[in-house]
Amino acid sequence: MSCASLAWAQSAESEENIVMEKIIYSEDMLPARTPSGMSKIRSGNDAEVYSSGERYFPVMLVSTTDYKALDSAFMYRMFNEKGFKDNNNYGSVHDYFVESSGGQFQPTFDIYPIALPKNFSSYKSDSEFILPAIDILVERSDFKARASKYEKEIPFVILHPLSRDKATSYCSDFFNHQYKLQYSAKQVYSKNGYKFNNYAFISQKAEGKESSTSSKDVNMLGTFVHEFSHVIGLQDTYSNDSRGYATIGPLPYDVMALGLRNGNGGYPPTFSAFEREAVGWLKPTEIVNADSVYELKNLSGMQAYAVSNPNKSDEYFLIEYRPAVGFDSKIGSSSYSGKQGKNGVMIWYIDYDYSAFFSNDPNGDENHQRVEVRTVLSKDQESFAKFDFVNKNGKAKIDGIFNLVFDGDDRVCFTVNKSKKLDKCPEKAIASSSSVPQSSSSSNSKTSSSSIASSSSVSSSSGTTSLVRTILPQTKIHVSRGMLNVDVPMSGKKTLRFYDALGNNLGAHTFEGSSAIIDVSGWNRSAFVQLDVNGSLLLAKRVVFR
Structure with a gap:
């Protein structure tokens, strides 16, 4: 697809260039392009298989003979570092998806510097830019060593070395977007036995910083998050009114709308x-x-x-x-x-x-x-x-x-009854279903957070439990550095049961000794912990994990 053939396509989203009045869009909605398609939400979920679990994605950090790329070590941190705070960001791309998924999706982004052998202006379409970059990627020894971690048909991110505006001044194909090679290159691209298709094409740098190699001049975190969210199946929720103003959609509330710009792009709102x-x-x-x-x-x-x-x-x-x-x-x-x-x-x-x-x-x-x-x-x-x-x-x-x-x-x-008075939250309330993590229980004195998650939530009719609060000074339950420490100076079989604020059973851990240490570093905020000794309730208390 040539630059000229995309001249009709300039109408859509604001990511990097927004002025007081009219919007200058950096990602364009293309009627001729077939996106990945959102899941059939109510009639049978068909989400992309790579939106859950530990997943690995190659990110090509591209330079050309006339434009240098940003530092690869910095880009690795921005995409992967837990608690990344540089440039007034709240976290990394990895952090964003872990938070949005409640830990169900944990992506790792492998950064590969790629030096293309021509000037930027020599490339006349995104596929013409992407395919030689893939040819270089698959010859790298570090890629070959990591390739077994990728999907059979590899989704990827490619970062060109300019800003969005500068890139599109060379070719209208170079706006920030997600697409598939089966359409842009007319094929699922195969090289050295590896297949590539679904991709995000994104500018590395902020506007006006095309020649910079300073990490302070990097593109917004929200842009990287937004485009990769397309890769895992989401669609844009922004639009514009009849005058061309971006006043439509859940603008500041959604990363798939203009929420990607919240906090100057460093605080994109989590998935709705x-x-x-x-x-x-x-x-x-x-x-x-x-x-x-x-x-x-x-x-x-x-x-x-x-x-x-x-x-x-x-x-x-x-x-x-x-x-x-x-x-x-x-x-x-x-x-x-x-x-x-x-x-x-x-x-x-x-x-x-x-x-x-x-x-x-x-x-x-x-x-x-x-x-x-x-x-x-x-x-x-x-x-x-x-x-x-x-x-x-x-x-x-x-x-x-x-x-x-x-x-x-x-x-x-x-x-949901207007005449029913309520002035504070009660101990018990109707329980909502939530995410369904994997489960197992353990008799070891130390277990991971995943091993104490129940396979399903308990319904409100049987899941709400009256938690008796008993003061037992000799029994201690406390959290230190992500570990739940329990001391019970009594003989017999002890069982810890974990409940969320609604009484949903989150799982259990059984031990025989006088103490147990349980890894809760991956848990959200807090839970109610109930301790039974030889089948009798001994203690129940709310424990804050963070």
Whole structure:
């Protein structure tokens, strides 16, 4: 595909160049290009297989004869280092996906410096730039040593050595985008027995810094996250109105919209509950009981509620709680000059249509947004009662959510009955389903966090447990450096059971001695720990893991 053939394609998203009035887009929505396609969310999840577990992805850090690449050691840190803080970023690309997935997806990005033998202007399309870079990559000994860790058909990232604007001045094909070689190069590219297809094509540098090699002049973290999110199956949720202004979509709330610019691009908001559902990380729980008090954990706890159209299950609302912490702490501070967001309980409206998402334009109709934040509740006692559907005369089974109560950053509570009073979160509430990690139990005195996770959540009818709080000075439970230390100076069989704030059983650990040490470094925030000795409840307490 030549540069000239893409001249018609300049219309879409703002990632790197946003001015006060009109938007100059750095990623363009291309009607002729077939994106990877979002999962069929309600009718059977078909997320890409490489969006879970420990996965490895090659990243080609390309230089040309006239433009140098950024330092490969710095780029490795920006993509992989836990707690990466340089250039006012909250974390690395790796951190972002671990946080968004609740630890279910742990990507490693292998950085490979690639020196192309021509000037940048010599390359007339993205595939013409990519294929010789792959030819060099597959000859590298370090790539060959790592290749067994990659997928059979390798998804990859390629970083060119310019800014987006400078690159597109050479060729309109060089905007930031995700695509597949089967379309751009007319083939799934094979070289030395390796196959390459799905890729993200991204600029290394910020605007006006084309000749710089300083790490301070690197592109936004949000841009790298956004484009790689396309690789694992997400679509854009931004759009523009009839005048060409980027005023459509969940702008500051979504990394697939203009949220990638939050905190000057260093604090892209984590995946929404909708997107976590799309890639198979979270299953929201339908609200059905109008007489109950509902408890909703921080979204980092992988929990959300749904209110669905009974006549069309792909139209629904999602309720999620996002306090101003971590990557989500700059939702109210976007470098986009238009709409600013706020933190709290977000009410998303979703009208999923496979064709609209597959064409990468779910919010193209400004009169009917398919992914939208309808409101954000940020104060106690606020409510929302507009669960209105547009398809097939749908009618919600509940009137709304009322009597909202915030309990710090960990949880909120609410009712779906306006007349039911609520002034604080109770000990017990209706439990929501969350992510489903792998499970096992261990009789060893030390086990990993994955080995104490239950294979499924316990339903609200049987999962809520009354935790008796007993003061036993001789029994100690405390956390130090990611390890849960338990001292029980008593004989007999001891069993530790772990529950989330809703009473869902997270798993168990059994030991015979007087002490146990359990690795909880990968756990989110806190849990209730119940200790049984010889089958009798001895102690239950809330333990903060971080």
